[in-house]
Amino acid sequence: MSGSRDIFIVSNSTDELGGVTGWMHRTAQLFQEAGHRVHTVGVHAAERKMALPDPPGYPVTALYPAHPPTPWAARGLRDRFRIPARRAEARRVVRKRRAVDRLSEIFRAARPGGVVIVTQVWAMEWVGEADTAGLRVIGMSHESYDYSRASHRYRWIRNHYPALDHWLVLTAEDADKWAGDGMDNVGFMPNALAGLPDVPSPRREKSVASIGRLTDQKGIDMLLDAWALVAPQRPDWRLDVYGTGEDEAELRTLCTALGLDGSVDWRGRTDDVPGALADSSVFVQSSRGEGFPLALLEAMASGVPCAAFDCAPGVREIIRDGEDGLLAPAGDIGALADRLLRLTGNPRMRDAMGDRARANVQRFSEAETMGRWEELFALLER
Missing domain, CATH: 3.40.50.2000 (Glycogen Phosphorylase B;)
Structure with missing residues (x-):
């Protein structure tokens, strides 16, 4: 290891029940045990909560108290007169700018050599607008190429990921598929097994x-x-x-x-x-x-x-x-x-x-x- 780093792990949520959230907190613990300074950031706090490490031992920040509203755009002349919708969109834009500014402030606390790891495609929207000067940015996708290809996330990856310092999928096979699709900054990193239970299942229950x-x-x-x-x-x-x-x-x-x-x-x-x-x-x-x-x-x-x-x-x-x-x-x-x-x-x-x-x-x-x-x-x- 070349020394202690500041590592920021950014996800859709810091406490949403699911595999990516569990991965984020276990990885944060491992980085911390290796001597790095870690800060976990979620775009929003979740409704369906996951139990977090108690205490986590590293900062845990949510940029929004709940899931932010989706963007709205006028699609015709009639929509231009939807004053409540236009005002709601203006409020959304202001709140997003505040969230991005807060994320930039968190990133600016990093020492030289800091790294931002963005675990999910949607969260990259905020990281992409934040000030990441002096930081290496690593994007991740925790799903297969074929699953991404069949969803709206494919377009987000094509829009947000080519300019990153590096981005990671979970297997060599998927990395090869993305490379064949013109993404030349892709590598792979498998999820880690947390550990073996001391005693395996007796396999007696039906x-x-x-x-x-x-x-x-x-x-x-x-x-x-x-x-x-x-x-x-x-x-x-x-x-x-x-x-x-x-x-x-x-x-x-x-x-x-x-x-x-x-x-x-x-x-x-x-x-x-x-x-x-x-x-x-x-x-x-x-x-x-x-x-x-x-x-x-x-x-x-x-x-x-x-x-x-x-x-x-x-x-x-x-x-x-x-x-x-x-x-x-x-x-x-x-x-x-x-x-x-x-x-x-x-x-x-x-x-x-x-x-x-x-x-x-x-x-x-x-x-x-x-x-x-x-x-x-x-x-x-x-």
């Missing part, structure tokens, strides 16, 4: 666990459809769904319509992921899109074999199909059900894959990842 936000991206609707194929053949097994989100009511309705209320338990959010995994024998991930999912790393670290949709390079980089887990083609509900039936029906397979998962996942250790960050910081100084 429970399949899903852990994640109840949103469209996580594909819990597809998981319920798959479980409708599994449950009749595994009447003594249950599906434990951990998480909350805006789709919860709709998903519970779907669960009832599929006749699954007797075999699906809605566990709500949990701050004890190792405990939830210790009570499970199989982990399932049914996402439509992912980056480098921490939930998979955590399940494997607990010795819980995983069945997952092969929806992103990060998923197939974590799971070695047929060795330490089972992959199903993205969106193939029948195939996911087949993988769940295989794991729930074969205790010897579960034990063998779970043990290999716990061993293999250690290649994503925090020490390994922190070494890669230090190498990147040194490279950017040249």
Whole structure:
């Protein structure tokens, strides 16, 4: 390491329930333990809160007390006479300028060699307008190239990221795709595994666990459809769904319509992921899109074999199909059900894959990842 740095980690929110927020605070702790000065910044404070480190040991700043309003623009002559909307937009612009000024003030406190890490594409809008003179700016995307390409975030990346000192995706495969798309400042940095539980799951409970936000991206609707194929053949097994989100009511309705209320338990959010995994024998991930999912790393670290949709390079980089887990083609509900039936029906397979998962996942250790960050910081100084 070339010495202590000032590192600013900027995200959409500092306390929103989700994987990126968890990544931000764990990475901030690791940077601090390595001797760096860290300041975490969110564009806004969240409604659905995540439990933060207590105390965090570093400043945590939200630029807005709640999610800022979206921009408004007149789209025709009639809109020009919408006086309340025009006044609201003027107030939004003023508040944004104040937020950007506050962010600039935070950045100006940096010593020479400071680094800004922007974890999400939307937050780059504020960083791009702030004063980053003398700082190296690193952008990140925590989702796959294909998932970004199919969303509005692709345009934001094309607009905001080419001029950055560097930007990072989660896998070499995605970095190659972005490079092929003309982005020549891209590299990759995998998420780090926080650590191994002292004792792996005994894999005795007849429970399949899903852990994640109840949103469209996580594909819990597809998981319920798959479980409708599994449950009749595994009447003594249950599906434990951990998480909350805006789709919860709709998903519970779907669960009832599929006749699954007797075999699906809605566990709500949990701050004890190792405990939830210790009570499970199989982990399932049914996402439509992912980056480098921490939930998979955590399940494997607990010795819980995983069945997952092969929806992103990060998923197939974590799971070695047929060795330490089972992959199903993205969106193939029948195939996911087949993988769940295989794991729930074969205790010897579960034990063998779970043990290999716990061993293999250690290649994503925090020490390994922190070494890669230090190498990147040194490279950017040249």
